[in-house]
Amino acid sequence: MQHAMLGRQRVSRIGLGTMSMSGTLLSGGALDDAESVRAIHRALDLGVTHIDTAESYGPFHSEEIVGRALEGRRDQAVIATKFGILSHGGDATAMFDSSPANIRTAVEGSLKRLRTDRIDLYYQHRVDRNTPIEETIGTVAELVAEGKVLHVGLSEASPDTIRRAHAVHPISALQTEYSLWTRDVEAKLLPLLRELGIGLVPYSPLGHGFLTGGIRAPEEIPEGDWRKTNPRFIGEAFRQNLRLVDEVRAIAAEVGVTPAQIALAWLVAQGGDIAPIPGSRRVARVEENTAADGVVLTAGQLHRLDSLTPATGARHDDFNESTIDR
Numbered sequence: 496m497q498h499a500m501l502g503r504q505r506v507s508r509i510g511l512g513t514m515s516m517s518g519t520l521l522s523g524g525a526l527d528d529a530e531s532v533r534a535i536h537r538a539l540d541l542g543v544t545h546i547d548t549a550e551s552y553g554p555f556h557s558e559e560i561v562g563r564a565l566e567g568r569r570d571q572a573v574i575a576t577k578f579g580i581l582s583h584g585g586d587a588t589a590m591f592d593s594s595p596a597n598i599r600t601a602v603e604g605s606l607k608r609l610r611t612d613r614i615d616l617y618y619q620h621r622v623d624r625n626t627p628i629e630e631t632i633g634t635v636a637e638l639v640a641e642g643k644v645l646h647v648g649l650s651e652a653s654p655d656t657i658r659r660a661h662a663v664h665p666i667s668a669l670q671t672e673y674s675l676w677t678r679d680v681e682a683k684l685l686p687l688l689r690e691l692g693i694g695l696v697p698y699s700p701l702g703h704g705f706l707t708g709g710i711r712a713p714e715e716i717p718e719g720d721w722r723k724t725n726p727r728f729i730g731e732a733f734r735q736n737l738r739l740v741d742e743v744r745a746i747a748a749e750v751g752v753t754p755a756q757i758a759l760a761w762l763v764a765q766g767g768d769i770a771p772i773p774g775s776r777r778v779a780r781v782e783e784n785t786a787a788d789g790v791v792l793t794a795g796q797l798h799r800l801d802s803l804t805p806a807t808g809a810r811h812d813d814f815n816e817s818t819i820d821r
Contacts, residue, residue: 496542496788499763499770501546501694502667504616504646506573508763510545510790511538511781512774516558519791521811528560531776535564539571541785547670547696547772548640549577549620550605569611575668575696576605577620578633578649590818593623595634602643618670622820628652629661636664648696653820654687661691668694673769675739675758676702676727676806689768696764700771701729702806706758708740710748735807742803746796752786759787763798 499508534544541681546565548557558576565572578601581594607616617638619631638644646667649660660666669688672679673680674697688695701707701721710716713723713733722728727736743754750757755773773784792800809816 496544497763497783499694501616501648501696501768501770502646502665504573504667504694505789506545506770507543508767508770509543509759509785510547510575510636510770510772511535511543511697513546513548513557513561513774513776514552515774516560516776517553517555523690527776530564530778531560532564534703534776534778535561536568536783537778538785539568541782542788543771543781543785544571544573545770546572547575547698548609549580549618550601551577551583551620553579554581554722555604555608558605562608563566566610573615574609574611575618575648576609576614577618577648578605578666579620579623583728591621591623592623592632593619594747595625595630598631598634598638602638603689606643613642616646616668617644617647618650618668620650621653621818622649622652627647629663632660632663632666639664640698642704651819654683656820657691657693661693664778666693668696668770670693670696670698670772670801672699673697673771673812674700674702674706675743675761675800675803676706677810678713680815689766692769693804694768695766697769697771698774700762700773701755701758702739705736705806706740706743706754708744708754709736724812725810726812727743727806727810729808732806732808734778739803739806742799746799750790750792751788753783755783756790757800759784760790760792761797763787764792764797 497505548561579593583600648668747754747757783808
């Protein structure tokens, strides 16, 4: 497995996202914790070091699974987790809470569930508009000084927030969507990250499964699946977005690999500071995604993929769009 650099943190350039192991946004069958553990073990066996989770996944269940899977293998993994969506102060109305007191409660819970004495990469999951970012990052910097956190990250943060946070303590990584499906970061965010020496961790690098080519009509999405309300999976937007999949499938046929592997190979080809975290809870999917590390695209194939128009439709529904720092 080749590697990427997130600031000074070295990780496998293809990681493993574990949100689906918690039941969050679950589709396609019931949870199987034993299979989730096997999937993490298989990822480690294949050279994956970057394991991503969050206290809010479940909540808590994903961290518990990661902690269970890494027992006895802790030093093989870079554990990334997140705080700030859950409030631990008893205020059920709070959407986000990155206050110092909440961070300190959150980190102790994560360390316990992950069965570890340190978190390699600790992200603010969403920007808390009620707490200055300087105060939040200052608290996480104290955790770094205490050895409980090694590197600091942000998720869905704006350029201004990133600059302000980085002025308090070096930020190692930004997590946001980036894929053939979502390329907004290329305009302003990616140049800023490279200016500051911050790595990029793309989540949903397969477009919530769309880029795998497995869904050809909105009617094929199971009832109760959250994608039923995602603007890119609805009506005319869905049909227009099939053009992305068709080109990815065509190149996959040329190379002799799967569409998912083409989408991931394109993404890691964008730079050594980019480390996607395709999510899965199944061994077979982990094996497929990890094998993308060995896929080499020609200059012509990269050009064809670069030239694709990104997806039609907002990447989230109105509520989830409102939670993103702009």
